[in-house]
Amino acid sequence: MDVNIISEDEYGDRSYSDLFTRIMADINKLSLIEKATLVLKPTVPLFIFSVRMRAEPSSKTVADAANARSEGANVHLTITDERYAPSILEQLWKKFGRESVDQQTRFDLDVIGASESEVKALLVASDEESVNDMIGAIWRTMPEGIKNRRTFIDGRTITVVATEEIMEPYMLEEGMKIHTAEGV
Amino acid sequence: MFEVMMYDGGIYRSEELFEMIEDIGGAVLQKNRSSQMLSVTMSVPEGDRKAIEALCKDIGGEVKSVPLAGTEIAIVGPTLGRHHMPHPICDIAENLRRRGSITVVMGLARGRGKKTAQINLEEKMIIDEYDAAVFMLGNFKNCVEAKTELFRDIDAPLVLVCGPVPEGIDDAYDAIVSGVGRKMERMRTAPERAKLDEIADAVERTLSEKRKILEEDPLFVHPAEIKQLLEDYEPVNMCLRPGPIVMHLDGLRVKIGYEEHRRHVEDMAVYGRRLGEICTISPSKINDSSMLIRIKTRSEVEHDDRRAGR
Numbered sequence: 001m002d003v004n005i006i007s008e009d010e011y012g013d014r015s016y017s018d019l020f021t022r023i024m025a026d027i028n029k030l031s032l033i034e035k036a037t038l039v040l041k042p043t044v045p046l047f048i049f050s051v052r053m054r055a056e057p058s059s060k061t062v063a064d065a066a067n068a069r070s071e072g073a074n075v076h077l078t079i080t081d082e083r084y085a086p087s088i089l090e091q092l093w094k095k096f097g098r099e100s101v102d103q104q105t106r107f108d109l110d111v112i113g114a115s116e117s118e119v120k121a122l123l124v125a126s127d128e129e130s131v132n133d134m135i136g137a138i139w140r141t142m143p144e145g146i147k148n149r150r151t152f153i154d155g156r157t158i159t160v161v162a163t164e165e166i167m168e169p170y171m172l173e174e175g176m177k178i179h180t181a182e183g184v
Numbered sequence: 185m186f187e188v189m190m191y192d193g194g195i196y197r198s199e200e201l202f203e204m205i206e207d208i209g210g211a212v213l214q215k216n217r218s219s220q221m222l223s224v225t226m227s228v229p230e231g232d233r234k235a236i237e238a239l240c241k242d243i244g245g246e247v248k249s250v251p252l253a254g255t256e257i258a259i260v261g262p263t264l265g266r267h268h269m270p271h272p273i274c275d276i277a278e279n280l281r282r283r284g285s286i287t288v289v290m291g292l293a294r295g296r297g298k299k300t301a302q303i304n305l306e307e308k309m310i311i312d313e314y315d316a317a318v319f320m321l322g323n324f325k326n327c328v329e330a331k332t333e334l335f336r337d338i339d340a341p342l343v344l345v346c347g348p349v350p351e352g353i354d355d356a357y358d359a360i361v362s363g364v365g366r367k368m369e370r371m372r373t374a375p376e377r378a379k380l381d382e383i384a385d386a387v388e389r390t391l392s393e394k395r396k397i398l399e400e401d402p403l404f405v406h407p408a409e410i411k412q413l414l415e416d417y418e419p420v421n422m423c424l425r426p427g428p429i430v431m432h433l434d435g436l437r438v439k440i441g442y443e444e445h446r447r448h449v450e451d452m453a454v455y456g457r458r459l460g461e462i463c464t465i466s467p468s469k470i471n472d473s474s475m476l477i478r479i480k481t482r483s484e485v486e487h488d489d490r491r492a493g494r
Contacts, residue, residue: 011347011348012324019365040324042326045327143366144263144268144296146297165300
């Protein structure tokens with residue numbers, strides 16, 4: 001991931017690049033980000049965090065995150081994307097009941113009495129959820145107390161403009177400029 | 185001269201250690217037992233150090249130097265939110281505990297932000313109850329300098345820990361350690377451990393100044409003597425809170441209700457005096473279930489005696 005920092009604070013510049021990467025890695029979002037631009041103006045204070053994701057957020061079904069195959073009257077699932085494992089399990093329990101889901105290992109499970117197409121079509125993450133998760137992750141990287149925030153979302157780019165008190169028009173303009181430059 | 189040291193080892197034959205401390209006229213300042221492990225902070229006569237060390241070795245433990253023993257230090261962050269906790273505040277607290285101090289981690293109620301950050305009088309008074317306070321601020325120089333205004337009226341010795349090197353605020357703190365900002369992970373690399381030691385050294389230096397001032401006009405009794413006295417008081421003895429008696433450089437914090445026990449504590453006798461005469465006893469600002477005992481200096485007691493015509 002490429003992190004571009006525009007800052008007026010020498011120490012903040014150095015540390016925020018590292019901090020941003022570490023927080024995103026910690027909450028499992030680093031792999032989704034292609035590049036990020038962070039504008040740090042603590043004297044104002046004004047913070048603009050703009051991220052461009054590798055792919056546009058879309059809804060995910062079980063078929064996107066696991067391999068499914070019929071085995072007699074059951075369906076065997078092998079989870080390929082660990083990020084969706086809790087959600088897959090939750091949806092299977094909801095649809096078929098806990099007693100019908102037999103989890104053998106962390107990534108392997110049998111769904112008893114289910115059809116392959118039914119299991120594959122189960123929604124495990126909506127596109128809105130993915131966007132919200134990313135916005136939450138950006139908020140987490142921002143300094144605490146900078147609570148007046150506006151968010152721009154276009155295609156693969158999410159930009160959050162944050163200040164402490166009144167959001168002035170020039171702040172939003174600057175945010176939009178960064179958002180556009182980041183690439184939609 | 186008494187020397188403070190810490191035994192770190194198992195509970196096996198620890199009774200022998202307690203007997204020896206009693207025999208040589210020393211005092212147990214703090215005792216922490218965790219499963220089969222035991223750490224004992226003790227104050228012993230300088231001349232008997234070797235005997236204690238030999239016994240500790242014999243019973244399978246080790247003796248550590250604890251320069252901050254007998255102190256209670258507050259580590260204060262702008263909030264207790266995930267932006268400030270647990271790292272590096274808890275790392276700093278842990279390192280100070282390793283040097284023998286009792287530490288308390290605090291977050292301000294409205295300390296977040298830059299222009300909107302606040303501290304109220306009650307918070308300042310709580311911080312003043314401690315021997316020293318370590319303030320942990322963030323990564324932006326401008327923000328660190330602006331937030332310093334919050335801590336101007338605090339009387340307790342202050343150590344500032346922050347990321348950048350701030351300018352123009354040297355007078356607001358007793359020591360400033362830079363190079364530690366907001367962190368996502370434990371401070372476990374060698375340079376980070378060195379930084380934690382630097383913070384602990386700064387706290388130690390700050391407290392040694394306070395100790396020097398106390399030496400010029402010594403306390404009427406040592407806090408450890410009052411601690412021994414209070415340990416025999418049943419409500420303290422039966423108190424289930426961790427560390428029911430915490431020593432300060434100039435007194436003690438006792439975790440029993442002020443209203444309920446004040447009279448009894450004031451009437452305790454030490455060197456033929458009532459405790460109420462040689463100490464100022466007040467409720468803790470944190471809540472009413474603790475009391476603070478500040479021991480008067482010899483000159484203060486003499487002054488009070490003259491005024492009372494004794």
